[in-house]
Amino acid sequence: xxxxxxxxxxxxxxxxxxxxxxxxxxxxxxxxxxxxxxxxxxxxxxxxxxxxxxxxxxxxxxxxxxxxxxxxxxxxxxxxxxxxxxxxxxxxxxxxxxxxxxxxxxxxxxxxxx
Amino acid sequence: xxxxxxxxxxxxxxxxxxxxxxxxxxxxxxxxxxxxxxxxxxxxxxxxxxxxxxxxxxxxxxxxxxxxxxxxxxxxxxxxxxxxxxxxxxxxxxxxxxxxxxxxxxxxx
Numbered sequence: 001x002x003x004x005x006x007x008x009x010x011x012x013x014x015x016x017x018x019x020x021x022x023x024x025x026x027x028x029x030x031x032x033x034x035x036x037x038x039x040x041x042x043x044x045x046x047x048x049x050x051x052x053x054x055x056x057x058x059x060x061x062x063x064x065x066x067x068x069x070x071x072x073x074x075x076x077x078x079x080x081x082x083x084x085x086x087x088x089x090x091x092x093x094x095x096x097x098x099x100x101x102x103x104x105x106x107x108x109x110x111x112x113x114x
Numbered sequence: 115x116x117x118x119x120x121x122x123x124x125x126x127x128x129x130x131x132x133x134x135x136x137x138x139x140x141x142x143x144x145x146x147x148x149x150x151x152x153x154x155x156x157x158x159x160x161x162x163x164x165x166x167x168x169x170x171x172x173x174x175x176x177x178x179x180x181x182x183x184x185x186x187x188x189x190x191x192x193x194x195x196x197x198x199x200x201x202x203x204x205x206x207x208x209x210x211x212x213x214x215x216x217x218x219x220x221x222x223x
Contacts (some may be wrong), residue, residue, distance in 0.1 A: 040215065042213060042215055043158075043203070044213075045210050048210065056209075056210050058210075090158075101160075101163060102150070102160025102161075102162075102163050103158075104160070105157035105158045105159075
């Protein structure tokens with residue numbers, strides 16, 4: 001069973017469209033995250049949710065809106081997509097908010113905006 | 115140090131060589147240091163999480179040390195194998211997990 005699963009794996013869409021990326025974890029973790037891999041391959045935190053509550057909201061355009069219907073799911077909705085949004089987006093989860101445990105990552109969603 | 119920095123950026127070694135990488139991180143507001151292994155077309159996998167100054171962790175041929183006072187961690191691979199080829203990421207946690215750019219390791223057989 002996949003621990004952290006993201007769908008879709010690839011997403012190609014036109015500028016101006018609205019799209020969502022879904023993430024589900026079956027590990028029973030309390031905290032979930034969205035990371036963006038930028039053009040220099042850095043993984044940068046976007047959002048963090050703990051038990052459906054938003055904990056971290058980095059300086060991300062408000063076109064990006066995370067939604068956590070329950071603690072096993074953290075979806076990322078992006079409005080009015082721009083060329084610069086093209087990147088690989090990774091979902092992750094961890095057992096507790098904080099640091100004593102490693103994060104489990106999904107396989108990533110490669111978003112291409114044309 | 116304001117960011118998490120890793121060196122070298124890339125490393126090519128022969129099978130059987132031992133190697134090590136460095137991770138530097140801000141020593142203020144520090145809680146834990148993570149190491150991840152990231153193979154091409156896969157997702158990062160946690161290797162170690164260390165919190166205490168002087169911590170040492172080991173998993174097979176891979177080990178890591180932590181110096182929180184001076185803000186650095188070393189990752190060691192003994193007797194590198196081709197399957198060790200990957201990007202090795204370190205990340206520092208203060209109030210969020212901040213990643214370095216990684217060290218790309220290529221092991222030639």
